[in-house]
Amino acid sequence: MKLGCIADDLTGATDLALMLAREGLKTVQTIGVPDASLDLSGADAVVVALKSRTIPAQEAVEQSLAAANSLRAAGAQHLFFKYCSTFDSTDEGNIGPVAEALLSFTNSDFTLACPAFPANGRTVYKGHLFVNGVPLSESSMKDHPLTPMRDSNLVRVLQRQTGCSVGLVAFEDVEGGPDAIRKAFDREKAAGHQIVIVDAITDSHLRAIGLAAAELPLITGGSGVAMGLPAAYRGDHASVASPSGVFDAPAGREAILAGSCSSATRRQVEIAIERGVPAFRIDPMDLASGKLTSQAVLAWIGAQETGGPVLVYSTATPDEVQDVQGKLGRMNAGEMVERVLAEIARALPALGFTRLLVAGGETSGAVVGALGVDALTIGPEIDPGVPWTRTLAGTDLALALKSGNFGAPDFFLKAWNMLR
Numbered sequence: 113m114k115l116g117c118i119a120d121d122l123t124g125a126t127d128l129a130l131m132l133a134r135e136g137l138k139t140v141q142t143i144g145v146p147d148a149s150l151d152l153s154g155a156d157a158v159v160v161a162l163k164s165r166t167i168p169a170q171e172a173v174e175q176s177l178a179a180a181n182s183l184r185a186a187g188a189q190h191l192f193f194k195y196c197s198t199f200d201s202t203d204e205g206n207i208g209p210v211a212e213a214l215l216s217f218t219n220s221d222f223t224l225a226c227p228a229f230p231a232n233g234r235t236v237y238k239g240h241l242f243v244n245g246v247p248l249s250e251s252s253m254k255d256h257p258l259t260p261m262r263d264s265n266l267v268r269v270l271q272r273q274t275g276c277s278v279g280l281v282a283f284e285d286v287e288g289g290p291d292a293i294r295k296a297f298d299r300e301k302a303a304g305h306q307i308v309i310v311d312a313i314t315d316s317h318l319r320a321i322g323l324a325a326a327e328l329p330l331i332t333g334g335s336g337v338a339m340g341l342p343a344a345y346r347g348d349h350a351s352v353a354s355p356s357g358v359f360d361a362p363a364g365r366e367a368i369l370a371g372s373c374s375s376a377t378r379r380q381v382e383i384a385i386e387r388g389v390p391a392f393r394i395d396p397m398d399l400a401s402g403k404l405t406s407q408a409v410l411a412w413i414g415a416q417e418t419g420g421p422v423l424v425y426s427t428a429t430p431d432e433v434q435d436v437q438g439k440l441g442r443m444n445a446g447e448m449v450e451r452v453l454a455e456i457a458r459a460l461p462a463l464g465f466t467r468l469l470v471a472g473g474e475t476s477g478a479v480v481g482a483l484g485v486d487a488l489t490i491g492p493e494i495d496p497g498v499p500w501t502r503t504l505a506g507t508d509l510a511l512a513l514k515s516g517n518f519g520a521p522d523f524f525l526k527a528w529n530m531l532r
């Protein structure tokens with residue numbers, strides 16, 4: 113296996129697995145650290161999906177090291193640590209502490225950190241992260257329910273999280289191509305830095321960075337920086353066609369579970385409702401008071417006669433989220449919503465639902481955990497960063513796990529057209 117990947121959330125893992133598969137590596141995604149009984153021998157890349165983005169840093173380190181050990185035991189030659197293209201984290205972590213622990217694990221003293229993903233509007237210039245042209249700290253990520261991002265300068269953000277010294281390989285070096293980037297790595301290393309934020313504005317920057325970084329024992333970033341790795345590992349530079357636009361899926365009903373409160377998901381919920389998708393809104397305060405239970409939502413789902421998808425969502429505006437968090441606490445509110453969406457998901461296969469679309473990284477982690485899914489195969493791309501996937505074992509399900517901020521406004525409607 114060329115590349116062993118550790119992703120800090122589930123949608124991030126599918127995003128990375130799609131990138132690697134699209135660029136020609138045979139890729140399998142596991143949910144959690146793979147069981148030794150899972151045969152990974154045919155894979156060029158394995159992506160282990162954790163749910164470690166917002167847990168205490170020490171636990172995130174322990175889980176990441178357990179994943180690293182198992183990937184190493186399965187033959188991984190290089191490790192990739194995948195986090196969010198909007199660098200979702202807090203001053204406590206978990207990007208810095210996990211990167212630091214994986215540097216020690218790989219016995220190396222240097223890595224890069226590059227969350228850029230231009231296809232989804234994430235670019236890095238002079239170390240500052242932009243989201244659709246707006247500085248991170250002014251984007252909707254400033255109001256994320258769990259990891260509000262209030263500083264766009266990634267050198268500063270990462271430096272607050274780690275004892276490693278953080279440097280910068282800026283645009284001018286990246287424009288120079290792989291050799292210039294390698295020289296810049298050497299320069300930053302000589303200056304005493306162990307981690308460098310790397311600028312990238314275009315896919316060609318990402319491909320150049322991939323070629324320059326391919327031989328590092330540890331690479332960290334968003335899925336974008338993995339774009340150039342398959343070509344480097346395959347020893348050629350040809351781009352490989354995406355998996356075909358149609359996907360074989362088990363017959364059955366369709367449901368959408370949305371726990372993301374991102375601006376993209378809010379719009380997708382709005383459009384789905386406008387276009388007549390039956391929708392049930394979960395109010396966290398009703399969960400807290402006991403007025404609403406998963407049983408009531410399941411009864412509503414069971415009563416929907418529509419031939420198309422049904423939507424259950426807790427998606428709310430930043431003001432609503434702030435209000436709820438003020439009353440229930442940030443983590444408690446999030447966990448309460450995740451728990452109920454997970455309970456609903458667990459009951460769906462028995463009601464004939466085999467095609468599920470889940471919006472939100474933490475939400476997807478909770479839902480897929482409840483469904484008992486161990487591993488996924490990666491299908492075609494619905495929108496940049498979001499593929500259809502199918503369970504490798506256990507209950508046969510087609511799953512689209514959508515990062516909160518990804519997908520076109522009509523994502524909840526069009527995704528189903530790719531299933532056969």
Ligand SMILES: Nc1ncnc2c1ncn2[C@@H]1O[C@H](COP(=O)(O)OP(=O)(O)O)[C@@H](O)[C@H]1O
Pocket residue numbers: 257258371372373374396426427428432433436437445446447448449450471472473474475476514515516517
């Ligand atoms: N109405 C709400 N009020 C407070 N928290 C919420 C609400 N709806 C969802 N959440 C929580 O917000 C978090 C959203 O995170 P996540 O699912 O990762 O979405 P995203 O992909 O947009 O980051 C989850 O923990 C979820 O349970």
Ligand SMILES: O=C(O)[C@@H](O)C(=O)COP(=O)(O)O
Pocket residue numbers: 121123124125127128195196197198334335472473474497514515516517
């Ligand atoms: O890199 C990205 O933006 C995604 O792959 C991702 O990790 C998003 O996480 P969520 O927004 O929590 O789904």
